[in-house]
Amino acid sequence: MRDTKESRLLLVLLVAIAFALITVDIRGGRNSPVDGARHAAAAAFGPVENGLSSAVDPVGNAVSAIRDSGSRHDRLAALEKENAALKAKLGSDDRNRSRLRQLDKLLKVAGEGQYGIKGAQVIAIGSAQGFSWTITIDAGADDGIKRDMTVLNGDGLVGRVTTVGPSTSTVLLANDPDFTVGTRMEAGDELGFASGQGDRPLRVELLNGKAEVKKGDRLVTFGSQADKPFVPGVPVGVVSRVDPSGGGLTRTLYVTPYVSFTKLDIVGVVVAPPKQDPRDTVLPAKPKPVPTPTVTVTVTPSADAPATDEQQ
Known part of the structure; x- marks a missing residue:
């Protein structure tokens, strides 16, 4: 539509009619004179709205998931807490075993050197x-x-x-x-x-x-x-x-x-301190040298080799 004086006048008139219908509908409540028209529009455009609704269902599901995420979050938090407790227990056991090994070595050194x-x-x-x-x-x-x-x-x-x-x-x-x-x-x-x-x-x-x-x-x-x-x-x-x-x-x-x-x-x-100098007794045992493997060479006589006097 071309922007003319008549088109602008028509637009203003349509806006005025729309406001008038809205005012009448609000004041009329359930007995609104435009209620029939509303039902007719719903019957006409309802299938279209349902189609659009099904198209955006994933969004609705996501919103529902967010709404219900409180209880899911609580369950997840409980599982994470339980998992952390198990890891801490395992880590604590490993650390305790490591400390026991360290303590055993310390007591051995103290015993060998006679240190209090x-x-x-x-x-x-x-x-x-x-x-x-x-x-x-x-x-x-x-x-x-x-x-x-x-x-x-x-x-x-x-x-x-x-x-x-x-x-x-x-x-x-x-x-x-x-x-x-x-x-x-x-x-x-x-x-x-x-x-x-x-x-x-x-x-x-x-x-x-x-x-x-x-x-x-x-x-x-x-x-x-x-x-x-x-x-x-x-x-x-x-x-x-x-x-x-x-x-x-x-x-x-x-x-x-x-x-x-x-x-x-x-x-x-x-x-x-020790009552006497422990000298070298506290030093760890020296690693034993790896023995050099002995190579044994076995010579098998060839079938074509000449026989010796003993073989004859």
Whole structure:
């Protein structure tokens, strides 16, 4: 339709009639004079509405699903809670088994070295004192813990106690750059000092610059005066590299520690030193070398080979 004066007048007239019908319908209520027309329109357009309704049924179903999702969510939440409880139980069982293994190893080390220990659990890493490699354990002065006591686990030397509270203590780990411990080579008397280097191997300066050392040699703690801060005989680690001897007064070694400082859980604080130096008894047994297989060669005489006098 072209936009003319007559078309605009017709549009205004239609809008006015529509408003008039709406007003009459509202005021008439059930007795509305247009009620018959409404029923006729419903009969005419009802099938179309049903078709459109079936076309959008998935949307309606989705709305119903959202409306009913409260009870489904509750059931899902209950199942997830039960599943989490089962996982926690399984995880707890695995952790308890791991702790039992750690405790068994710790008690074995304590028995072999005749160390009187107080068992403790690591409850935090790092500390407010600013040390870069420390742990906090759940044993303190109330448990007989004092400053400068040796800390070990089932693998070897962990560190020394630096700060003691009523129920907790801070332990400086052996790989901290501020940590130093006297060492002794296995089956010998070569002494040195091991220092921490963070996540790198320990650095050991042997007092004898001409000492014969090779990769795979093992070290233990030498011990301190009055057994503080270190008791003797605690395994330290294995030599992984030896610097060439340059004719100096000392010789530098690099030692891989027995203890994994990022996996600490159960530790023991030595509250009573051994009555005598355990020497090398606490070191783990050396792995047995794999025997070289013996090759046996069997020679079978050929059928075409000439017979010997004995065969004739």
